[in-house]
Amino acid sequence: MTEPRTRPAGIDGSTLPGPYGVGAYAAKLREFLRERPRVQLFGEVWNLRLSRAKVYLELRDSDGAVACSMWRDDLDALALGTNALADGAQVVVAGGLDYYAGSRTSSPSFSFAITALRVAGEGDLLAQLDRLRKTLDAEGLFAPQKRLPRPALPRTIGVVTGEGGKARDDVLAGLRRRGWQGRLVWAFAPVQDRHAAPRITAALQDLAATGAVDVIVVARGGGSLADLFCFCDETLCRTIALLGVPVIASVGHHTDRTLIDDVAALSCSTPTHAAESAVPVHCLEAHAGVLAVARRLDVHSRRAAASRADPRAALAGAGRAPGRRTPAAAPAHARDPRRRSAPRADRAGAQRSQGARARPQGARGHHRRARRHTPERAGDRARRARPGADPRTRVRARHRRGRRDRHERGCGAACRRRAAALRRRRGGCDDHGPR
Numbered sequence: 001m002t003e004p005r006t007r008p009a010g011i012d013g014s015t016l017p018g019p020y021g022v023g024a025y026a027a028k029l030r031e032f033l034r035e036r037p038r039v040q041l042f043g044e045v046w047n048l049r050l051s052r053a054k055v056y057l058e059l060r061d062s063d064g065a066v067a068c069s070m071w072r073d074d075l076d077a078l079a080l081g082t083n084a085l086a087d088g089a090q091v092v093v094a095g096g097l098d099y100y101a102g103s104r105t106s107s108p109s110f111s112f113a114i115t116a117l118r119v120a121g122e123g124d125l126l127a128q129l130d131r132l133r134k135t136l137d138a139e140g141l142f143a144p145q146k147r148l149p150r151p152a153l154p155r156t157i158g159v160v161t162g163e164g165g166k167a168r169d170d171v172l173a174g175l176r177r178r179g180w181q182g183r184l185v186w187a188f189a190p191v192q193d194r195h196a197a198p199r200i201t202a203a204l205q206d207l208a209a210t211g212a213v214d215v216i217v218v219a220r221g222g223g224s225l226a227d228l229f230c231f232c233d234e235t236l237c238r239t240i241a242l243l244g245v246p247v248i249a250s251v252g253h254h255t256d257r258t259l260i261d262d263v264a265a266l267s268c269s270t271p272t273h274a275a276e277s278a279v280p281v282h283c284l285e286a287h288a289g290v291l292a293v294a295r296r297l298d299v300h301s302r303r304a305a306a307s308r309a310d311p312r313a314a315l316a317g318a319g320r321a322p323g324r325r326t327p328a329a330a331p332a333h334a335r336d337p338r339r340r341s342a343p344r345a346d347r348a349g350a351q352r353s354q355g356a357r358a359r360p361q362g363a364r365g366h367h368r369r370a371r372r373h374t375p376e377r378a379g380d381r382a383r384r385a386r387p388g389a390d391p392r393t394r395v396r397a398r399h400r401r402g403r404r405d406r407h408e409r410g411c412g413a414a415c416r417r418r419a420a421a422l423r424r425r426r427g428g429c430d431d432h433g434p435r
């Protein structure tokens with residue numbers, strides 16, 4: 001873009017002088033403002049910004065505000081100390097009006113050039129904020145929200161934020177990180193100016209009135225104390241304290257503290273942290289854990305069904321100590337090392353001795369069976385059945401059949417086949433011999 005070489009004609013019918021070039025007029029305006037008398041002002045510091053060369057701030061009171069600037073070297077020469085000059089501080093400044101004319105690539109600016117500064121104490125707005133905080137705390141309005149239960153996995157989340165702000169993207173990023181797939185209800189409202197507090201209050205009331213929202217997130221990015229002052233509104237704080245839905249506040253950075261942070265159920269440093277706090281459970285990890293538990297339950301149910309189908313496995317499982325696993329289907333000789341090394345002729349005796357040790361000595365059923373099979377009783381029954389036969393021969397034959405049947409029930413199929421072959425040859429079993 002090039003400047004016109006010749007001055008264009010003015011507006012027809014206008015009696016005002018000109019037209020003049022912008023640069024020439026800006027230079028004249030700067031000379032005029034610098035010629036104004038130097039004065040002293042007092043007010044509260046807001047929007048303090050430090051650069052390499054200058055310090056920018058705003059002086060405010062209840063009636064107005066003035067943009068101010070000061071050279072960084074002049075501020076360092078005052079040696080005010082750390083954090084002496086901060087937002088909300090009451091200061092007295094001396095200086096005059098100044099104007100930066102700007103250029104083709106920079107914007108013009110008007111400011112009050114400060115040449116001297118003195119910190120006068122805490123500002124009225126900060127003192128008013130501190131009094132309001134103490135009043136709300138004395139009325140017990142900081143506790144109701146913190147007593148509300150917050151669901152671990154909410155179905156619906158309401159969000160109050162600016163429509164074009166970055167806080168919206170941060171909330172979505174936090175929810176995606178949790179793997180949450182529920183319903184999200186947006187309530188857009190201005191988050192900076194004198195109209196922000198009533199609009200935020202109305203948005204919160206509308207979300208709570210639906211009855212379907214489980215938790216509400218109020219999100220706003222960083223800014224100066226003046227930009228965040230709308231979140232210190234008394235009506236807004238009282239509304240949040242009386243809501244029946246938990247509110248998570250995320251206003252400014254971790255160094256900023258507003259009244260809504262004290263009243264809300266939870267205060268977070270960033271909108272991403274607020275979204276993750278609204279969904280405490282990581283959905284993907286929880287889903288994987290549920291699947292693992294389901295697989296373990298399926299394995300245990302199959303084992304329980306198998307043990308009920310096989311009574312021997314159920315009895316073996318009931319007799320062993322908790323935490324020990326013994327294969328129910330393992331053969332007896334695999335579980336007892338003595339049976340693997342002992343000859344076959346000694347196995348029947350080992351089985352009888354182990355069975356005798358396993359049975360209680362005072363069991364009444366055992367003695368009844370012993371008395372029932374004594375030779376005297378068997379001989380009496382034989383003599384009563386056949387008076388002419390030899391009773392001892394019948395008793396021995398009966399005892400051989402009983403021992404043979406008991407042995408076949410305890411041995412396997414191979415042993416039973418071998419016992420049958422031996423009986424055909426010599427009328428007995430290989431373990432017991434001919435009788």
